[in-house]
Amino acid sequence: MSPGLAAVRRDPWVRALLAAGGVLVLWFLLGLGSDAAQVRLFWSLLPVTDLLLWHASRRVTRMDLPADTRRFWRAVSRTSLLFVLGDASQTVVAWVRPGAAAAVPNALQAGAILVGVAYMVWIMLTHPGRLLTRAARLRFWLDAASVLVGVAVLAWLLLLPAQTGRPVGALVAQLLGTAIILVAGFAAVKLILSGNAPLTVAAAAPMLAAGVLQGAAGSLVSPGPAHLDVLLGAQFLSSVLLVLGPRLQEVCGPPVPAAQRRSKPYSLLPYTTLAGMFAGLPFVLSDGVGADTWILLGGLFVATVLAVSRQLLAFAENAVLVREIKGQEQRMSSLLAHSTDITSLVGVDGTLTYVSPATERLLGKEPALVLGTPVVAHIHPDDLGIFLPAMAQLRSAPDATVTYQVRYAHADGSWRWLDVVSRNLLHVPGVRAYVSNARDATQARLLQDELRHQATHDGLTGLANRALFDARLAAADSPGAVLLVDLDDFKLVNDTYGHHAGDAVLVAVAERLAAATPSPGLAARLGGDEFAVLLPDADGQAAAGTAARFLALMEAPVRVDGRLLPIRASVGFAEGPPGDPDGLLRRADAEMYRLKRMTRVS
Known part of the structure; x- marks a missing residue:
């Protein structure tokens, strides 16, 4: 209830x-x-x-x-x-x-x-009704007139006496009753058709x-x-x-405000009135052709003219609407055809039901070949961790909107970064899909990645820089080990052969250090001739093994300008729990200088 x-x-x-x-x-x-x-x-x-x-x-x-x-x-x-x-x-x-x-x-x-x-x-x-346009008001009066004609005719046939000689008081009562019925009929028409009862x-x-x-x-x-x-x-x-x-x-x-009411696109009242009068025609004709018959036929003629006029008006309005819709479709097709963004519709089952022509320009794929395929089939597997949660959020509520950036497959086998804005319009009858607009962000993403790389890596050697190394060390949440590397007598290389030779030596050392560092370790250049390695989840034995591999690689001299330059390095390492990065570095540094002193003494 x-x-x-x-x-x-x-x-x-x-x-x-x-x-x-x-x-x-x-x-x-x-x-x-x-x-x-x-x-x-x-x-x-x-x-x-x-x-x-x-x-x-x-x-x-x-x-x-x-x-x-x-x-x-x-x-x-x-x-x-x-x-x-x-x-x-x-x-x-x-x-x-x-x-x-x-x-x-x-x-x-x-x-x-x-x-x-x-x-x-x-x-x-x-x-006042919710009939703002002239055409809407004309439709209302045509429908109202048609209904009232039918009510008047039926009132005459059913209520007004066919015989004469009745008392004046009875005629007055009948006229009043007929007037009340007509008013009630008009009120019903106003209630149903005006849109603002x-x-x-x-x-x-x-x-x-x-x-x-x-x-x-x-x-x-x-x-x-x-x-x-x-x-x-x-x-x-x-x-x-x-x-x-x-x-x-x-x-x-109170009644619902007019602005919140749903208006019906059509009204069956005029046709219901015509049906009622046609239904009464056999009963009137059963007594022969008389005044009642001509009144009913006249009412049918007037109501039919009104209904036909209403229908012709509807045809004219529909023709205007069809022209406007075609114009809008042409404008929309033109916009989509020349747009640099991809507009797509994804059904509730996750398949693409529409893609704009920009798909061929951005991804090299013909739209017809993409339709009906799952959208996830076009996304880089590594980016599904971004895409799937975004789709789950999109499905959470009507009109939900999400923004994400993922890689889409190009027809040539490469990947293109796309900035995507998606909206849940499954509840809209004319759409019934997730609507997405995607813009090419490949160049911007590559530039962003390059800037991020430059901010976190050494420009000469390509290894991680001091900032990235410190950040990773501070963020460690499990025990690990740290190696500190210092080149012995590196200043002689610069003084003897020049800084370009020193740079070549640093690049060669960085390559050997990276080769000796196991995954997921991080090799870094801290500055000058100082290097470091972060070994997550490693103990002293693993750190010693990494140091041994690096020193073995360092036994081979470095070729610079046709010369073979022997390079020596000192490596110190320390292991410990997380939460004390400075202490770990100090212990590794102390161990490195201890080994350096022992080498000089020997």
Whole structure:
């Protein structure tokens, strides 16, 4: 059960109205009491229901409503006061001249009802709708006219008497009933087609039913003693339903603002009206061709002309829309055809359902050959750790957006870095996909990688520099070892053969140190002729093995400008737990100088 329906069932007003109204309607329908007693009771109760209508409408106007909606409910409260005036006059007549004849409205009551009905028609005519364009307003009036023509014809055939000589009071009652039905029909059209109804469907339903019931009772049922019970019961029920409308409006809350309502692209009301009149044609023709037949045929002709005009208007609007859509498609195709970015659609199953022509320019692949393939098949395996979490985040919510950079395969076997922005539009009916825009970032990425490499590596030897070595050593989270390397008598090389020879020696030493360093060790040049090696998860034995391999490689002289230069190096190492990088370096440095001194002594 919805919260609104539950609130309606718990509301004491609604319970009281339905309970009291049901008892009194049964009283009238069962014909309990004399005709005079029934008429007096009916007309004594009717002004009370009118006052309840005024009170309920006033309560609605105190809600937080838009100005146009509040104007409608104020009009309902003012109209109810006119009903009070008219019905009170008829109450006096019922007590002065009781009997079935008192059920026929007097002139004051008829005038009050007509003024009230005319006032409500004016309010509904001037109530603003969500019809902003001239074409939308024209569609509304064509549909409304078609419906009202059908209602008028059916009211004539069903409600107005075919015979003459009926009492004037009965004719007045029937004319009033017909007018009320027409107003109810117009209100229904306004409610359905305008797009800005001043009341909810829950409130409108009993009020429209009240109008139809009131009109039908006043027109179909004779006010004579034979049908007095039906007339009074039906009219009192309509009064109760009329009061129920504003109360339901208050309980269910204000109507949804016009800006938030979903408008229907079409209306079946005109065609429903035509179907109703065509359905009545066999019954009219069964009594032969008469005035009723020509009235029905005339109504069918007018309603058909209105419906055809409405359809022609729709065709014209559709033609304009088709031209606009084709123009938009051409503009979009032109933009995509000349765009340097790749636009793609990926279905919920992860396959590509659309790629723009830029795919061939950036990746060397024809779009037709890419469609239907999994998007992951085009991404570098090492970048799936970036792509798959991004897709998981994208699937987490509608309209979710992610940005990532991954490598896509080129047709020539190389890889291209792409900056990708993806959005989840699976919930959009016309899309139903993940929409991505990708831009070539290969040159920018290569430049970025080069700058990053230059910032963390020695420009001469290509080894890691002091900054990267210190950062890796400080970030170590497990025991390891450090080697410190210092070239012996390197200054003599520079002084004797020049700095270019010294640079060649440094490059050769760096190559041998890198060759001796096992993975995942890091060889670095700390500055000048000082080098270092970081050995994660290594002990003293592993460090000693690395030092031995390096020193073995250093036994071969370095060729510089045709000369073979013998180069010697001192290596010190230390092992220890993480968390004390400075202490580890100091111990390795001390060990290196100890070995250097021992070499000089020997």
